[in-house]
Amino acid sequence: MSKVVETDIAILGGGVAGLWLLNRLRQQGFTAILLETATLGGGQTHKAQGIIHGGTKYALQGSITAATQAIADMPAVWQACLEGTGDIDLTQVPVLSQHQYLFSTNKLAGKLAGFFATMALQGQVDQLVPAAYPAVFQHAHFKGLVYALHEIAIDTQALVRELVKPNQDVIFKIDPLSDDDLHVDAAGNITALLVRTARSEQIHVQAKKYIFAAGSGNEFILAKLRQPGLQAQRRPLHMVVVKTDFTYPVFAHCLGMGATPRITITTHKAHDGKYVWYLGGQIAEEGVKFDSAKQVEIARQELQDIFSWLDFSSAQLASFLVDRAEPLQPGGKRPDSAYYKEIGNAIVAWPTKLALAPKLAEEVIACLEKANMKQGAFDTRALRAFPVPALATPIWDDLL
Numbered sequence: 001m002s003k004v005v006e007t008d009i010a011i012l013g014g015g016v017a018g019l020w021l022l023n024r025l026r027q028q029g030f031t032a033i034l035l036e037t038a039t040l041g042g043g044q045t046h047k048a049q050g051i052i053h054g055g056t057k058y059a060l061q062g063s064i065t066a067a068t069q070a071i072a073d074m075p076a077v078w079q080a081c082l083e084g085t086g087d088i089d090l091t092q093v094p095v096l097s098q099h100q101y102l103f104s105t106n107k108l109a110g111k112l113a114g115f116f117a118t119m120a121l122q123g124q125v126d127q128l129v130p131a132a133y134p135a136v137f138q139h140a141h142f143k144g145l146v147y148a149l150h151e152i153a154i155d156t157q158a159l160v161r162e163l164v165k166p167n168q169d170v171i172f173k174i175d176p177l178s179d180d181d182l183h184v185d186a187a188g189n190i191t192a193l194l195v196r197t198a199r200s201e202q203i204h205v206q207a208k209k210y211i212f213a214a215g216s217g218n219e220f221i222l223a224k225l226r227q228p229g230l231q232a233q234r235r236p237l238h239m240v241v242v243k244t245d246f247t248y249p250v251f252a253h254c255l256g257m258g259a260t261p262r263i264t265i266t267t268h269k270a271h272d273g274k275y276v277w278y279l280g281g282q283i284a285e286e287g288v289k290f291d292s293a294k295q296v297e298i299a300r301q302e303l304q305d306i307f308s309w310l311d312f313s314s315a316q317l318a319s320f321l322v323d324r325a326e327p328l329q330p331g332g333k334r335p336d337s338a339y340y341k342e343i344g345n346a347i348v349a350w351p352t353k354l355a356l357a358p359k360l361a362e363e364v365i366a367c368l369e370k371a372n373m374k375q376g377a378f379d380t381r382a383l384r385a386f387p388v389p390a391l392a393t394p395i396w397d398d399l400l
């Protein structure tokens, strides 16, 4: 007979979704533990660019979409947390940039002037005078337009660290689950979750609710639950990291003629103190069909074309593929908002954006409150030998 751990809620997955939920659920008086099979944040969360979108990105097509509305409240929620007045204390999480700058290349400046003017009129962006341009655009050869978009970028490594900090006593590293570790009955209720860590005996986790916030790892539970209406999708990206000798950071969307920015750049500090430009946007979406050598070559050309006045010859580039894990959408499109589904005593959840993790947590809490769950026994002694999982290292430090 294996030893038993009892808790109100067992969360599987230590990315932003699981960690945010853990903080909020414990604040609400639920007892909770979080189980992680690898490193904390090491899934999509540490690979995110850290932009707290307010929806303007989705309004680039000129229309207010469901996605725009769903995310519109998020910047204020994050801002309150960063200032120490929100639900979670994120005062130790650095804001890497107060703005994401929108810019056009010289060639498109004329074509995009009207679009920028409309956005400025709606108060979504501010036009900058050249003297206020960020350092990278302070060059005689730059003749495009620069606007400031009110979207902050945060340090996702620090975010994970701060979300973990008050919860070290209830976060445990477990071995990857095998088919025999999770038992589900015909009604979709989890009847057994068995976990172990290296060399330990198997422990039986008894929870009133099991929340699966495991990113692409949620596919494992979906296969067990066999719910026809609930499937997952993965949307791949081929991201590029560029270590430079430049002495300034860049946070910018380079607009092309399409709805997705031609390139989205955020900047992060590598372990040696150098700036790493992190490239997403269209280049990452279209780059999934190329191998790494080709993707790096394309990125170098793109950067040289967009920033013709900069010298990238000594820059070190590397690329990697990563999937965005989400609930299946018609045509494999981007989901509009955070998503959760309750099936028996399980909840399967994806925030679909880092910025939407607070919204997901509020929705899950509302769902649990509706069920009127009473606090039950809490005993984690059997997990005493289980280590706290390590924080993931930044991807640029792994690659460069």
Ligand SMILES: Cc1cc2nc3c(=O)[nH]c(=O)nc-3n(C[C@H](O)[C@H](O)[C@H](O)COP(=O)(O)OP(=O)(O)OC[C@H]3O[C@@H](n4cnc5c(N)ncnc54)[C@H](O)[C@@H]3O)c2cc1C
Residues within 6 Å of the ligand: 012, 013, 014, 015, 016, 017, 018, 035, 036, 037, 038, 039, 040, 041, 042, 043, 044, 045, 046, 047, 048, 049, 050, 051, 052, 053, 176, 177, 213, 214, 215, 216, 217, 218, 220, 237, 239, 280, 322, 323, 324, 325, 349, 350, 351, 352, 353, 354, 355, 356
């Ligand atoms: C390249 C990229 C850039 C992005 N940029 C942004 C951005 O700028 N702004 C934004 O808002 N969003 C962004 N996103 C989206 C955002 O990163 C994700 O929506 C968010 O991080 C998902 O968090 P999560 O906790 O659901 O998943 P993850 O971060 O993937 O975490 C899932 C965790 O579950 C663990 N796990 C897996 N299986 C199991 C199991 N069986 N048991 C226990 N644990 C398990 C994994 O090891 C992992 O740690 C970006 C995504 C990508 C890929």
